Amino acid sequence: MSTRHFLTLRDLSSEELRTLVKRASELKAIRNRGEVYEPLKNKVMAMIFEKSSTRTRVSFEAGMAQFGGHAMFLSPRDTQLGRGEPISDSAKVISSMVDVVMIRTFSHQLVEEFAANSTVPVINALTDEYHPCQLLADMQTYFEHRGDIQGKTVTWIGDGNNMCHSYINAARQLDFKLNIACPEGFDPDEKLVAENQERIFITRSPVEAVTGSDLVVTDVWASMGQEEEQKEREAKFDGFQVSPALMDNANKDALFMHCLPAHRGEEVSMDMLEDPRSVVFDEAENRLHAQKALLEFLMVK
Ligand code: CP
Ligand code: NVA
Numbered sequence: 001m002s003t004r005h006f007l008t009l010r011d012l013s014s015e016e017l018r019t020l021v022k023r024a025s026e027l028k029a030i031r032n033r034g035e036v037y038e039p040l041k042n043k044v045m046a047m048i049f050e051k052s053s054t055r056t057r058v059s060f061e062a063g064m065a066q067f068g069g070h071a072m073f074l075s076p077r078d079t080q081l082g083r084g085e086p087i088s089d090s091a092k093v094i095s096s097m098v099d100v101v102m103i104r105t106f107s108h109q110l111v112e113e114f115a116a117n118s119t120v121p122v123i124n125a126l127t128d129e130y131h132p133c134q135l136l137a138d139m140q141t142y143f144e145h146r147g148d149i150q151g152k153t154v155t156w157i158g159d160g161n162n163m164c165h166s167y168i169n170a171a172r173q174l175d176f177k178l179n180i181a182c183p184e185g186f187d188p189d190e191k192l193v194a195e196n197q198e199r200i201f202i203t204r205s206p207v208e209a210v211t212g213s214d215l216v217v218t219d220v221w222a223s224m225g226q227e228e229e230q231k232e233r234e235a236k237f238d239g240f241q242v243s244p245a246l247m248d249n250a251n252k253d254a255l256f257m258h259c260l261p262a263h264r265g266e267e268v269s270m271d272m273l274e275d276p277r278s279v280v281f282d283e284a285e286n287r288l289h290a291q292k293a294l295l296e297f298l299m300v301k
Helices: 014-032 055-066 087-097 108-116 132-146 162-174 190-195 206-210 227-236 280-299
Strands: 044-049 070-074 100-104 122-124 153-157 177-181 200-203 215-218 255-258
Touching: 014 132, 014 162, 014 280, 044 055, 044 087, 055 070, 055 100, 055 280, 087 100, 087 108, 100 108, 100 280, 108 122, 122 132, 122 280, 132 162, 132 255, 132 280, 153 162, 153 206, 162 177, 162 190, 177 206, 200 206, 255 280
Parallel strands: 044 070, 044 100, 100 122, 153 177, 153 215, 177 200, 215 255
Antiparallel strands: none
16 A cells, blocks of 8 residues: 555545544543553654644654654754755655654645655644644544534634644534634635635634634634734734633533644633633643554554
8 A cells, every 4th residue: 555644634534534533532541541552663753843843742752652663853953954955855865764754844835745755654743734633633622522523613713824724624524614704814725715615604703703613713823934924913813812702602512722822812812721611731632642543543554
């Protein structure tokens, strides 16, 4: 069988995605029982980070160690990646020495090019366009708290960014409805929206978007790489803050998620992350379990 990559959620079938999300909860239970499970003994992961990270780095590195393997952190500052070595050459060389590669970078095309030249699985750990690993954890968290998300309504508030795009893919793969409230000029990718228009509703009103929703999700207003737009975005996103009062328009048992890091007082009110409807810290922990399920899926035959 040819090498499987995980560049977007669409690299998995709906069935594979559901199985993986459930397996993540099993792996969580195995770890919580203190059982040793090392299916990746002697396997090595290369982790290429061109952007900062806390959760992604810690979860992949800890996950590989718990599975009996090893992870190495590669930064463009200390490797030839930052000195212009072609991606295709880097992919051939790195993949000849390790068993899986994880990349966090700006351009989604770079990850595609790396994968096209890699002999081992490549995982997208965030690009400007997608953040599929986060969605594995988000979906695991929803399933654990509320059961299957099929037929539910999810609301995205804020920027039509990489997280929003991955929510669109999740809506397609797991069959839920997605309301999106973003300011004019910050809509998600037009083509992606057009391909999924039967399940997407875009509005400029956060209250309208949240009404009847089972899950409300937001993210920072300025993503990594957009730091210089911070001030301008703060003005444009005024009114798009998620707060307990906004959540009161959602269904009674609605949950709140945020991939973190969060900016309290901007996209979330000071008290939103501590609200009983917020599951953001379960969501963050589930990055570990969900990515272990992904590694097992891609690497253990
Ligand atoms: N949510 C997320 O990807 O966090 P990090 O940027 O800390 O990895
Ligand atoms: N949209 C954010 C997500 C961070 C995990 C970013 O790309 O910076």
